[in-house]
Each structure stands twice: as C-alpha cells, then as structure tokens.
Amino acid sequence: MxxxxxxxxxxxxxxxxxxxxxxxxxxxxxxxxxxxxxxxxxxxxxxxxxxxxxxxxxxQPAEPVGYVPIGVQQSRLPDSSGDNRYTKKMVPGYTGYIPRMVFKYGNTYKEGCDVCIDEFLTTKDGLDIKRVDLQRTVRSYPKLQAVAQDPKVRDELNKYRDTHPTRPLFMEDRKAFTEPPIPGYKGFIPRIGTTELGLGGRYHTTTKNGLESFAKETMHHFAVQQEPIKVERGDDLVKMPSYARRLYLHDGMIPKYTGYCPQRRFNFGNTYGDTTRSLNVCKHDMACYGDFANTMRQSAPV
Structure with a gap:
C-alpha cells in the first residue's frame, strides 16, 4: 500500500x-x-x-446541482482563473475587500459573497451602459461653433457701443485689492484672525480694515527694499585691504558665540571672554591674523 x-x-x-x-x-x-x-x-x-x-x-436535503442563492444570477458569477479577484464559491477566511459585504447578514459566507459579487457586477455593467449611452448621445449632437467671428455678434457689440458710449465694453479694470469681499466668502483675509482688526465689527468692516492694513505693510516693505544700502565705516576700516577683516576681535569673543575658536577646547578654568582674549587670534593688534603670523615668523631666530 x-x-x-x-x-x-x-x-x-x-x-x-x-x-x-x-x-x-x-x-x-x-x-x-x-x-x-x-x-x-x-x-x-x-x-x-x-x-x-x-x-x-x-x-435539510442536499443542495441540487446548479444551486444558486436567491437574488443571484448564475451567469453573473465568473469562474476563478487565478487572476480575477471576485469569483463564485468564495472560500471562507478570505480577508480581502468584498463590495457591500458589511451590509449582508443571516447567510453563509458563500451565499453572502455570491449576492455581493452579483450586485457589484450588475451595477458596474449598468454604469458602463449609461456611460456608453451618454458618449453616444454627446457624439450625436453637433459641435458648438465659436461666435467670435459671427457677424451678428459683431453687429450687436457695435450697437451696444453706440447706445452706451460711457460704459466700458469689457471689464478692463480689475477689482481693487482693498475692496472687501461679500459676506459668506470663506477665503483667507490677512490681519483679521490674530489682531484686534477682526474684533467687534461687521464682516464688511473687518475685512476692509484687514486688507487696508495688509496693503500698507506691503507698500512699506516694498519701499524699504527699494532703498539703497548704506554702509558706514570708519577711517581705519576704509584703509584696510579687502582681506583685512578681523573675525576674532582684540576684546575677545562674546559668550554663547557658537563659531570656531582655534585652541579654545584646550583651555580650562577661565571664562569664555578671558579664554578668547588669551588666544593668539584675538590678542594681537594687527589688521588680520596673517600679518601677525608674518611678523612672528620674521622675528623668530634663524
């Protein structure tokens, strides 16, 4: 065996x-x-x-051959091919999504799946039929033609110009930036949500104040940006060459300075100001550390 x-x-x-x-x-x-x-x-x-x-x-007798739950069309349920997801005879334990399964009660898993899959496929086919019918209807209607070159439109515009000479034909001017919007507008209005401009007033008044305040601030910043930058320097700085810009000052560095100070980490027991003043990069009186290094090199014994 x-x-x-x-x-x-x-x-x-x-x-x-x-x-x-x-x-x-x-x-x-x-x-x-x-x-x-x-x-x-x-x-x-x-x-x-x-x-x-x-x-x-x-x-309960056995189910006859070809048994289909009530409300399910047997031709609607596809056979499993290995690639399709929704098929007849769904196996209990399948954890994937099944359309409308959460609204079905009182049946076995197989019967609930068959009903849901049949409703899903029927609804999908019905929507496809409606979509195709809508496309066919749209194609049956003639296409709209542009009226820019229509002589009738031209004549009507000329007539309007003759009868209304003072009114503009088109909206040539845009809406003013500070004009408040109509009540019910839910867009963003600057300066009314976090300041006193939005308190104790009607919507029309608060939005107008906020837009005017924002416009004034914008114009002020724009004017500041347009002004030329003036740099006032002393005579000693003007006479210095372009490379002579001391980073490490003779008076020492300010506490909480987070930049790099050479040899700083090897000094202990003093304040930050005393430590930096004792470093070679700060204690010299030259225009830059390069001049100080050249002087020290020349004075060194040969």
Missing part, C-alpha cells in the same frame, strides 16, 4: 472504519463549523455530531 503523500493510502471509508466513527460523526479536534453544536452539552463530540448529522439529513 502506497503512502498518502504519493496519492495512495486508505480510503475515507477505511479510515472511518478503523477509527470506529459513526456516519456523520466529525473527528474530535475538528474546528470547522458544525450547526447547533454550541447548544449541546453533556455528551461527547462524536455523539453530538452524529445526532446533528442525522437531524440535518432529514430536515
């Missing part, structure tokens, strides 16, 4: 006879769904499932 792994082994009847199970009895340990099993107590699992199997065999 070949093993079960290679397609052989005992048949279902032989294994049932070997275990001594009655007809309809589930093997103890079976964790699948068994109707009404949770309402039975006091007997073994085998006896309860045997009685339930006999009861259900008399009360």
């Amino acid at each position: 070949t093993s079960i792994a290679f397609g052989g082994g005992p048949t279902l009847e032989q294994r049932r006879a070997f275990a001594g199970l009655k007809y309809g009895t589930h093997v103890p340990g079976y964790r699948g769904y068994c109707p009404q099993i949770k309402y039975r107590v006091g007997r073994t699992y085998g006896d309860n499932t045997n009685e339930l199997a006999q009861t259900w065999d008399h009360k």
Whole structure:
C-alpha cells in the first residue's frame, strides 16, 4: 500500500472504519463549523455530531446541482482563473475587500459573497451602459461653433457701443485689492484672525480694515527694499585691504558665540571672554591674523 503523500493510502471509508466513527460523526479536534453544536452539552463530540448529522439529513436535503442563492444570477458569477479577484464559491477566511459585504447578514459566507459579487457586477455593467449611452448621445449632437467671428455678434457689440458710449465694453479694470469681499466668502483675509482688526465689527468692516492694513505693510516693505544700502565705516576700516577683516576681535569673543575658536577646547578654568582674549587670534593688534603670523615668523631666530 502506497503512502498518502504519493496519492495512495486508505480510503475515507477505511479510515472511518478503523477509527470506529459513526456516519456523520466529525473527528474530535475538528474546528470547522458544525450547526447547533454550541447548544449541546453533556455528551461527547462524536455523539453530538452524529445526532446533528442525522437531524440535518432529514430536515435539510442536499443542495441540487446548479444551486444558486436567491437574488443571484448564475451567469453573473465568473469562474476563478487565478487572476480575477471576485469569483463564485468564495472560500471562507478570505480577508480581502468584498463590495457591500458589511451590509449582508443571516447567510453563509458563500451565499453572502455570491449576492455581493452579483450586485457589484450588475451595477458596474449598468454604469458602463449609461456611460456608453451618454458618449453616444454627446457624439450625436453637433459641435458648438465659436461666435467670435459671427457677424451678428459683431453687429450687436457695435450697437451696444453706440447706445452706451460711457460704459466700458469689457471689464478692463480689475477689482481693487482693498475692496472687501461679500459676506459668506470663506477665503483667507490677512490681519483679521490674530489682531484686534477682526474684533467687534461687521464682516464688511473687518475685512476692509484687514486688507487696508495688509496693503500698507506691503507698500512699506516694498519701499524699504527699494532703498539703497548704506554702509558706514570708519577711517581705519576704509584703509584696510579687502582681506583685512578681523573675525576674532582684540576684546575677545562674546559668550554663547557658537563659531570656531582655534585652541579654545584646550583651555580650562577661565571664562569664555578671558579664554578668547588669551588666544593668539584675538590678542594681537594687527589688521588680520596673517600679518601677525608674518611678523612672528620674521622675528623668530634663524
């Protein structure tokens, strides 16, 4: 007798006879769904499932071939091809999304899936038919023609110009920036949400004040940006060459200066100002550290 792994082994009847199970009895340990099993107590699992199997065999006949749940068209449910997602005979335990499944109650998983898939496919096909019908209707109507070159439009505009010489023909001027919007406008209005301009007034008044204040600030900043930059320097700085700009001052560096100071990390026990004043880059009186280094190099013994 070949093993079960290679397609052989005992048949279902032989294994049932070997275990001594009655007809309809589930093997103890079976964790699948068994109707009404949770309402039975006091007997073994085998006896309860045997009685339930006999009861259900008399009360509920087997489903006929080609059985389809109520409300489901058999032709609507596609067969599984390995790529399609929604098919008939959905396996319980599938955790993916099934359209409208959350609104179905009282049926088995298979029946609920079949009904939902049928409704989904029917609705989808109906919308596709409506879309195609709308496209066909749109194509059947003639296309709109531009009226810019229509002589009738030209004559009407000339007539309007003759009868209304003072009014502009088109809206040539844009709306003023400081003109408040109509009540109900939900867009952003500057300077009325975080200042006193938006308190204690009507919408028209507050929006006008906010827009005028914002316009004044904008014009002020624009005027400041247009002014030329004036740099006042002393005579000693003007006479210095372009490379002579001291970064490390003779008076020392200000505390909390986060820049780099050479040899600073090797000094301890003094304040930040005393430490920086004692460094070579700060204690010299030259225009820059390069001049100081050249002087020290020239004065060094050969």
